[in-house]
Amino acid sequence: MTIKAILFDMDGVLIDAKDWHYEALNRALELFGMPISRLDHLTSFDGLPTRRKLELLSLDRGLPRELHEFINELKQKYTMEIVHTRCSPRFVHEYALAKLKARGYRLAVCSNSIRLTVRTMMEKAALAKYLDLMVSNEDVTHGKPDPEMYLRAIETFNIRPEECLVVEDNENGIRAAKAAGAHLLVVQSVDDVTFDSITDRIAEVEIEKQKAISEEPRA
Numbered sequence: 254m255t256i257k258a259i260l261f262d263m264d265g266v267l268i269d270a271k272d273w274h275y276e277a278l279n280r281a282l283e284l285f286g287m288p289i290s291r292l293d294h295l296t297s298f299d300g301l302p303t304r305r306k307l308e309l310l311s312l313d314r315g316l317p318r319e320l321h322e323f324i325n326e327l328k329q330k331y332t333m334e335i336v337h338t339r340c341s342p343r344f345v346h347e348y349a350l351a352k353l354k355a356r357g358y359r360l361a362v363c364s365n366s367i368r369l370t371v372r373t374m375m376e377k378a379a380l381a382k383y384l385d386l387m388v389s390n391e392d393v394t395h396g397k398p399d400p401e402m403y404l405r406a407i408e409t410f411n412i413r414p415e416e417c418l419v420v421e422d423n424e425n426g427i428r429a430a431k432a433a434g435a436h437l438l439v440v441q442s443v444d445d446v447t448f449d450s451i452t453d454r455i456a457e458v459e460i461e462k463q464k465a466i467s468e469e470p471r472a
C-alpha cells in the first residue's frame with residue numbers, strides 16, 4: 254500500500270466554513286469601518302490565519318496593530334456562534350471517513366484555524382471519532398502555506414511524505430502540501446470529498462508509482 258495516511262484540510266474540504274470565517278471576521282471589522290470585500294476575500298485572504306489577515310489589513314489599509322488582539326478575540330467569538338448554530342454532520346463525509354478508517358488509513362485534519370475551532374467543528378460534524386490527529390495553528394510555529402502542519406502529521410504518524418494523500422481546496426494549502434512532499438487531491442468544494450474521489454486518487458497514485466518503478470533503469 255503506497256498511501257498510508259490521508260490528511261484533510263478543514264475549511265472548504267470537511268466543513269463548508271469559508272463564509273463563516275468571512276462573516277465572523279467582517280462582523281468584527283465592520284465595528285471599525287474596515288470590512289473586507291468578497292473579491293479581496295477570495296483573491297487574497299481566503300485560507301490564511303486571522304492574524305495574517307489582520308497583518309495584511311494593517312499593511313494595506315492602516316488598520317492599527319493595537320486592535321489586532323481585540324478583533325481576533327471578537328472574530329473567534331463570532332465564529333463559535335456560527336459553528337454552534339450551523340455546523341452539522343454530512344453523511345457523505347461520515348461515510349468516507351468511516352470506510353477509510355476501516356481500510357486502515359490513518360486520518361488527520363490539518364487546519365489554519367485555532368484548536369478550539371478545529372475540535373468543535375469536527376465534533377459538531379461527527380467526524381472527530383474517525384480522526385487519529387488534529388493539527389491546529391496553535392500546534393505549529395508557521396501555518397499554511399508553510400508545510401509545518403503537514404510535516405507534523407507525517408512525523409506523528411511516523412511515515413514518509415510520499416505515503417500521504419493531502420486533500421486541499423485552496424492555493425495556500427496546496428503550496429503547503431507540495432512543500433511537504435505529499436500527494437494531492439485538489440477539491441473545489443466539500444461536495445467533492447467522497448469515499449470514491451479519495452479512493453480513485455489513491456488508485457491513481459498507486460498506478461503512477463508502479464509506472465515509475467517499471468521505468469527505472471535496471472542494472
Ligand SMILES: [Mg+2]
Binds near residue numbers: 264265266421422426
Ligand atoms: Mg481550505
